[in-house]
Structure formats: structure tokens, C-alpha cells
Amino acid sequence: ETGVTQTPRHLVMGMTNKKSLKCEQHLGHNAMYWYKQSAKKPLELMFVYSLEERVENNSVPSRFSPECPNSSHLFLHLHTLQPEDSALYLCASSQGGSVNEQYFGPGTRLTVT
Amino acid sequence: GEDVEQSLFLSVREGDSSVINCTYTDSSSTYLYWYKQEPGAGLQLLTYIFSNMDMKQDQRLTVLLNKKDKHLSLRIADTQTGDSAIYFCAEIPFTGGGNKLTFGTGTQLKVEL
Numbered sequence: 001e002t003g004v005t006q007t008p009r010h011l012v013m014g015m016t017n018k019k020s021l022k023c024e025q026h027l028g029h030n031a032m033y034w035y036k037q038s039a040k041k042p043l044e045l046m047f048v049y050s051l052e053e054r055v056e057n058n059s060v061p062s063r064f065s066p067e068c069p070n071s072s073h074l075f076l077h078l079h080t081l082q083p084e085d086s087a088l089y090l091c092a093s094s095q096g097g098s099v100n101e102q103y104f105g106p107g108t109r110l111t112v113t
Numbered sequence: 114g115e116d117v118e119q120s121l122f123l124s125v126r127e128g129d130s131s132v133i134n135c136t137y138t139d140s141s142s143t144y145l146y147w148y149k150q151e152p153g154a155g156l157q158l159l160t161y162i163f164s165n166m167d168m169k170q171d172q173r174l175t176v177l178l179n180k181k182d183k184h185l186s187l188r189i190a191d192t193q194t195g196d197s198a199i200y201f202c203a204e205i206p207f208t209g210g211g212n213k214l215t216f217g218t219g220t221q222l223k224v225e226l
Binding site: 056102105 | 148154156158203205215219
């Protein structure tokens with residue numbers, strides 16, 4: 001596997017379910033990100049981890065809980081979501097430096113019913 | 114304004130040039146980026162420009178930067194059907210810190226035969 005991978009690619013869950021999204025990067029990067037992409041809205045940065053420490057939490061509701069056990073893996077734990085949380089969730093990684101070129105995974109399409 | 118702004122749609126004929134425009138928010142942004150998102154895929158960095166440049170050319174892509182007006186454009190020469198995608202401009206606002214990419218809404222480019 002190369003680049004940034006995300007699993008699952010599609011997820012349908014009820015509002016009372018608990019699920020987790022997984023992201024893995026094989027690029028040796030030291031920063032990882034979660035974004036939410038909704039139709040006709042700008043990409044919303046949710047969380048940033050740098051060297052496994054959370055450095056950004058962009059006013060995200062507590063029903064989203066990130067976890068970064070090591071520099072290659074990032075999880076987004078989901079519980080008691082709302083239908084408006086349905087979106088494409090994108091993971092990205094980057095290596096520190098001024099250009100900050102972020103490499104994105106293909107995303108998880110989440111539908112909350 | 115507070116948002117990175119892009120028009121939502123652009124339609125061009127194959128072989129013509131496409132110009133995608135963006136107005137960003139922070140004149141102190143050091144790097145400005147263009148990302149491409151093909152259907153069902155994550156974002157892919159196309160090119161970036163450093164803020165002390167007016168223009169950058171990379172094969173069929175030309176980026177123009179007008180710092181005074183905070184205007185960024187991406188020109189694609191000889192547009193092909195494979196260029197059909199959503200194009201996002203992004204900046205790292207000075208106030209946002211080194212990791213916080215702020216994206217526009219994206220411009221959907223449709224290339225017609």
C-alpha cells in the first residue's frame with residue numbers, strides 16, 4: 001500500500017450506533033488531519049495531529065473523537081451522530097515544513113440514518 | 114471577506130483553455146495551493162505558488178497571483194476530458210498557524226466534447 005488509505009470507503013450507520021473510521025499513511029509523515037466535506041461547502045478542518053499530539057480541534061462536537069496512536073495511524077470514533085453529519089470524511093497527512101503539501105486519502109462516505 | 118471564494122461551476126469545450134478563479138482572505142498567506150478532486154477520490158495537490166511570485170507555470174498549468182486583490186487563478190491550457198474534476202484553492206492564513214489549510218468551496222470543471 002502506498003500513500004494514504006482510509007477504511008471503510010462507505011459507511012451507513014444509525015444515530016445510536018458507534019463506529020470508527022481508520023486512516024493510515026505510508027509516507028513517513030509526522031502530521032495527520034481529519035476533514036469533513038459536505039456538498040457545496042468548503043472543506044472543514046476538524047482535527048490536526050502533529051507528532052501524535054492533537055494541535056487543532058476546530059470546534060468539533062464531542063460525538064466525534066479522534067485518536068492518533070502513532071504517526072502512521074489516525075482514527076475517528078463516531079457515536080450518537082446526527083443526519084447532518086452525513087458527509088465525506090477525508091484524512092490527510094503531511095511532513096512538517098513551509099510548503100505543507102498535504103496528501104489526501106480517498107475518503108469515507110458516511111451516511112447517518 | 115472571511116471565506117475563500119470560488120465560483121461553483123465552469124464548463125469548457127475540449128481543447129479550449131479553462132480559467133478557474135479564487136479570492137482568498139489573508140494577504141499574509143505564504144503559500145497558495147490548487148488541489149484537484151476527481152470523482153470518488155481524495156484531493157490531489159496540483160500546484161502551489163509562493164506569495165512572492167506573480168506567476169508559476171507547470172506544463173499545461175499556469176497560476177497567476179495578484180496579492181493586491183488577493184486573487185488567485187489557475188489556467189489549464191488545452192483542456193482535456195480527464196481534467197473534469199473539482200478544483201479547490203487553499204491558503205494557510207497567517208493567523209491560522211502552520212498547519213491550517215483553508216479551502217474554498219471548489220469549482221466543478223466540466224469538459225465537453
